[in-house]
Amino acid sequence: MTQDPWMTVDYYEKKAEEEQEVEEAPPGETHGADAKPKILLMGPKRSGKSSIQRVVFQKMSAHETMFLGNTQSLDIKYVANNDYVQFQIWDFPGDYDPANDKLMYNGEMVEATSIFTGVAVLVLIVDAQEDPIDEQLGGLVNVVKNACLVNPKLAVEIFIHKIDGDLYLTDEPKEECLRNVQSYINAALSWSNTDIRLRYHLTSIYDHSIFDGLSKVVQLLIPQLPTLENMLNALISEGKEPYDDHSASIFRLSNGTVLYLRQVGSYLALVCLMQADHFNDKEGLIEYNVNCFKETLGEVFRPLPMPRPRRKVISDVVARTMCFPCVRRTSHGCLCVWTMFQLGVRSVQAFCLVRGYSGVAAGSVSVVVVVVTLIVGFPF
Ligand SMILES: Nc1nc2c(ncn2[C@@H]2O[C@H](COP(=O)(O)OP(=O)(O)OP(=O)(O)O)[C@@H](O)[C@H]2O)c(=O)[nH]1
Known part of the structure; x- marks a missing residue:
């Protein structure tokens, strides 16, 4: 049809x-x-x-x-x-x-x-x-x-x-x-x-x-x-922040419950639905509990320090770092430039001026630079 x-x-x-x-x-x-x-x-x-x-x-x-x-x-x-x-x-x-x-x-x-x-x-x-x-x-x-x-x-x-x-x-x-x-x-x-x-x-x-x-x-x-x-601008300019740590909204609902909203972070609100009987006259207790909750929340999301075993750091650096010494003769002596590439990320250059060119001097400074890099870690 x-x-x-x-x-x-x-x-x-x-x-x-x-x-x-x-x-x-x-x-x-x-x-x-x-x-x-x-x-x-x-x-x-x-x-x-x-x-x-x-x-x-x-x-x-x-x-x-x-x-x-x-x-x-x-x-x-x-x-x-x-x-x-x-x-x-x-x-x-x-x-x-x-x-x-x-x-x-x-x-x-x-x-x-x-x-x-x-x-x-x-x-x-x-x-x-x-x-x-x-x-x-x-x-x-x-x-x-x-x-x-x-x-x-x-x-x-x-x-x-x-x-x-x-x-x-x-x-x-x-x-x-x-x-x-x-x-x-x-x-x-x-x-x-x-x-x-x-x-x-x-x-x-x-x-x-x-x-x-x-x-x-x-x-x-x-x-x-x-x-x-103008009124809105005046409202906002009263304080630097329109909300602070104590900002809260309380809605008394017709079914005998209370909807309680409380700021716990810049972009995070705690929303609680509770019986009106549990809410009335207990604002101090609720305040205490919310503060405990906020503190614990901070603990839960605090970043843990990363354990970095030295051996792992060294092997990582070795794996990702390439070192290219380059020697230039100048009127004052010899300029050694070590360019270290951290692969795919960045490069760093170490300069060293060695008086009077000597292959041994350049070689030993080169070794020192590489050893320092391995011990201290790549600087970036
Ligand atoms: N692509 C596109 N089509 C639209 C848009 N607004 C309206 N139309 C189409 O334009 C056609 C005419 O829309 P109407 O709202 O009837 O145009 P009208 O100006 O009231 O027409 P008259 O009553 O004849 O004066 C409809 O098919 C709409 O879907 C729009 O923003 N984009």
């Missing part, structure tokens, strides 16, 4: 709905004074706008996006994962042109001017796998011009998207693509006196780059961000 391909599409779309963490935006709350800040996703058809939204905010796997259909009308979703950062994502139909196209949402007409007002970031998606890439950019530049007429303070982020696959295996083609897009858009916008905030990101849903890019976009919607950064 052959499988109906539309069944597959339905299956994935239904699954995506089930996994949805974001909410459908309620009608009437999408714009206006109290509306949440907006992320506007615009770009050519099939450039990946809906995929980005689904992968980042709805936990859809990148491969499942292959079954997404075309976006026919405006799709608005609310993202409210916590009390502090809440925003809406507007996913536009492909090739939407605010100057000429009509846009509907929930049966109501959306005025083109209302799209760009308020706190908003315009994210333009460029399909990096579409050749030639320039053909998409004319339309995007027009969108930027229209948007900036309505809201000259609008932040514009360009996602050079689908920067993956055989075309972009190395950094060189990625950088070349970025340069082409940048030079085209900068040249096309050079007429404008407005202070457009343009940033470029290379993104793909098949790696972390799309999360990096959208995270930078979301940060633009948080006016408190500089204050938060």
Whole structure:
């Protein structure tokens, strides 16, 4: 029996709905004074706008996006994962042109001017796998011009998207693509006196780059961000180390147990699960036991001194060392150079100037050097 391909599409779309963490935006709350800040996703058809939204905010796997259909009308979703950062994502139909196209949402007409007002970031998606890439950019530049007429303070982020696959295996083609897009858009916008905030990101849903890019976009919607950064910097600069030997975390779980985490090394934590009765009022005892554990742990991992039998050292050195004496006659006498190779590792040279050349002198110094090497061991 052959499988109906539309069944597959339905299956994935239904699954995506089930996994949805974001909410459908309620009608009437999408714009206006109290509306949440907006992320506007615009770009050519099939450039990946809906995929980005689904992968980042709805936990859809990148491969499942292959079954997404075309976006026919405006799709608005609310993202409210916590009390502090809440925003809406507007996913536009492909090739939407605010100057000429009509846009509907929930049966109501959306005025083109209302799209760009308020706190908003315009994210333009460029399909990096579409050749030639320039053909998409004319339309995007027009969108930027229209948007900036309505809201000259609008932040514009360009996602050079689908920067993956055989075309972009190395950094060189990625950088070349970025340069082409940048030079085209900068040249096309050079007429404008407005202070457009343009940033470029290379993104793909098949790696972390799309999360990096959208995270930078979301940060633009948080006016408190500089204050938060200052607070965090102040917290860290209070002490040299954010954690010390006494750092611990205690979680009282609802099943009557306590989860106790304690630092025992730079990258190592001791995690204990204990009955709350055993934990209460016994912090001194627990502290003592943890310290004993830490000390013993140190003992267990302390490197043991290596026993080195002298005979073994000597035979090793002999096996690995080759000594090449080389004699040069100079005006002051005779320069003897002993080059000792520790095979495959390093070489060391010993120099000795012997007054008045004498084969016996050179030979005896040579013997001394070899004997010293054997007794003391090779110096490296
Ligand atoms: N290789 C690759 N393909 C992607 C990437 N992102 C999206 N795609 C694919 O691009 C195709 C179109 O994705 P959509 O998200 O439907 O594109 P769209 O821009 O919303 O399309 P319209 O609704 O027609 O405007 C799908 O087959 C996705 O799997 C990406 O980063 N890399």
